[in-house]
Amino acid sequence: xxxxxxxxxxxxxxxxxxxxxxxxxxxxxxxxxxxxxxxxxxxxxxxxxxxxxxxxxxxxxxxxxxxxxxxxxxxxxxxxxxxxxxxxxxxxxxxxxxxxxxxxxxxxxxxxxxxxxxxxxxxxxxxxxxxxxxxxxxxxxxxxxxxxxxxxxxxxxxxxxxxxxxxxxxxxxxxxxxxxxxxxxxxxxxxxxxxxxxxxxxxxxxxxxxxxxxxxxxxxxxxxxxxxxxxxxxxxxxxxxxxxxxxxxxxxxxxxxxxxxxxxxxxxxxxxxxxxxxxxxxxxxxxxxxxxxxxxxxxxxxxxxxxxxxxxxxxxxxxxxxxxxxxxxxxxxxxxxxxxxxxxxxxxxxxxxxxxxxxxxxxxxxxxxxxxx
Numbered sequence: 214x215x216x217x218x219x220x221x222x223x224x225x226x227x228x229x230x231x232x233x234x235x236x237x238x239x240x241x242x243x244x245x246x247x248x249x250x251x252x253x254x255x256x257x258x259x260x261x262x263x264x265x266x267x268x269x270x271x272x273x274x275x276x277x278x279x280x281x282x283x284x285x286x287x288x289x290x291x292x293x294x295x296x297x298x299x300x301x302x303x304x305x306x307x308x309x310x311x312x313x314x315x316x317x318x319x320x321x322x323x324x325x326x327x328x329x330x331x332x333x334x335x336x337x338x339x340x341x342x343x344x345x346x347x348x349x350x351x352x353x354x355x356x357x358x359x360x361x362x363x364x365x366x367x368x369x370x371x372x373x374x375x376x377x378x379x380x381x382x383x384x385x386x387x388x389x390x391x392x393x394x395x396x397x398x399x400x401x402x403x404x405x406x407x408x409x410x411x412x413x414x415x416x417x418x419x420x421x422x423x424x425x426x427x428x429x430x431x432x433x434x435x436x437x438x439x440x441x442x443x444x445x446x447x448x449x450x451x452x453x454x455x456x457x458x459x460x461x462x463x464x465x466x467x468x469x470x471x472x473x474x475x476x477x478x479x480x481x482x483x484x485x486x487x488x489x490x491x492x493x494x495x496x497x498x499x500x501x502x503x504x505x506x507x508x509x510x511x512x513x514x515x516x517x518x519x520x521x522x523x524x525x526x527x528x529x530x531x532x533x534x535x536x537x538x539x540x541x542x543x544x545x546x547x548x549x550x551x552x553x554x555x556x557x558x559x560x561x562x563x564x565x566x567x568x569x570x571x572x573x574x575x576x577x578x579x580x581x582x583x584x585x586x
Contacts, residue, residue, distance in 0.1 A: 273552055
């Protein structure tokens with residue numbers, strides 16, 4: 214079973230990991246024993262999260278559920294808005310920027326302007342404000358809230374990166390787990406994400422056995438599926454390129470995400486010569502960073518032609534309002550949209566399970582009226 218990333222553990226930090234684990238165990242037991250209270254709500258609340266830090270694909274899985282439900286239900290997405298420059302509860306609108314609400318909520322609102330998107334680090338307060346300000350919503354999707362136990366979701370979806378399975382990891386700071394692996398029992402759905410296309414049947418069985426899930430838990434496997442390249446500034450580009458016709462061209466790849474390897478490897482299938490600049494996860498691009506990108510692009514210049522500059526979808530959310538971008542960069546800047554695809558034809562079963570959650574947890578449900586032309 215080939216993995217893209219070798220698991221790196223900080224063994225010298227194991228004593229701190231032990232102390233951290235005691236604190237996390239005690240906190241979870243206080244919720245389990247009812248000493249700390251978890252709030253339930255009258256509408257379905259679906260939590261998408263993970264046990265580890267870093268990227269497991271929460272945003273594309275959230276977007277998959279949005280596509281599944283948006284034509285029949287009124288959806289709200291509530292996120293903490295990681296690394297935003299604001300605080301408190303904010304209800305996003307068409308004018309909201311990634312600095313105000315965070316790059317993932319901005320990306321979701323930009324792609325699905327018809328749904329409600331809000332941010333609040335206090336999820337319970339955020340849900341209560343959403344229900345008061347937008348009483349018509351039918352379902353709330355909580356992005357990255359598996360550890361926020363003050364909310365009792367209708368169902369929890371736990372994601373684990375195929376390249377760094379939770380059973381191979383350790384607690385922070387020894388490893389990258391936020392909670393002990395046993396806390397996976399709170400999830401009704403477990404999804405192994407970023408699976409390679411050539412994953413073997415025996416790998417499914419090995420993973421299923423090692424996860425040791427309970428009978429009430431369903432296991433799914435997903436991979437990454439990329440769409441066609443999209444100009445970030447379409448008015449600046451007169452002849453847009455296609456991912457399939459740039460084999461002889463050069464490309465400069467820019468990423469500020471936790472796991473850029475799949476993005477880079479995918480582009481390598483289509484471009485003969487690439488160079489990459491990798492920044493930290495959720496990176497905010499400064500004037501110095503833009504100058505660095507420009508200088509690298511100039512070094513790759515072929516005659517008078519700059520290379521295609523390709524960024525991830527999340528980075529596009531941070532770059533679209535960046536005041537430091539020059540016209541020459543804008544004229545060559547594209548982003549690569551990302552979706553997830555279910556393996557083993559599991560998509561139908563997953564769709565049915567999500568819809569069943571809403572049906573069983575929605576009180577006094579009135580179907581959304583769909584306008585037809």
